[in-house]
Amino acid sequence: MKTSKFTRAVSIILGLFMIVYAANQFIHFFPTSYGQMPEFAQQYLDAVAPFLPALYIFEIIVGIFLVLNIWVPFFAVVLAPLSVSFLIFNFTNGDWNILTAAFVAVLNLILIYQYWDKYKPLFKS
Secondary structure, eight states: OOOOHHHHHHHHHHHHHHHHHHHHHHHOOSOOOOOSOOHHHHHHHHHHGGGHHHHHHHHHHHHHHHHTTSSHHHHHHHHHHHHHHHHHHHHHTSSOOOHHHHHHHHHHHHHHHHTHHHHGGGGOO
């Protein structure tokens, strides 16, 4: 199936965003801060901190696949729970800074919509 230029552009933008965001967690070329957050959010972040490097490496790998247009329908589904997690974390963080999470979720939803025909066999009984 030949992908449209729009779908390809969305895939590249999402992939580049994932790569830059995750690489920034290691290299720190953009300032990062989770800001003031409720105690339960800080406890959650402290609990998952040992696993975050693996998550960031995973995000870089997913981003590379999206940029190279390899297995895009698969990675769009793989990113769906991660997108929801980003939204929930940023929403509960308290400062309502959900623009980046919403950006990832919207691009992910666009990809899922564009590849919906690929997912139809999953819903047949």
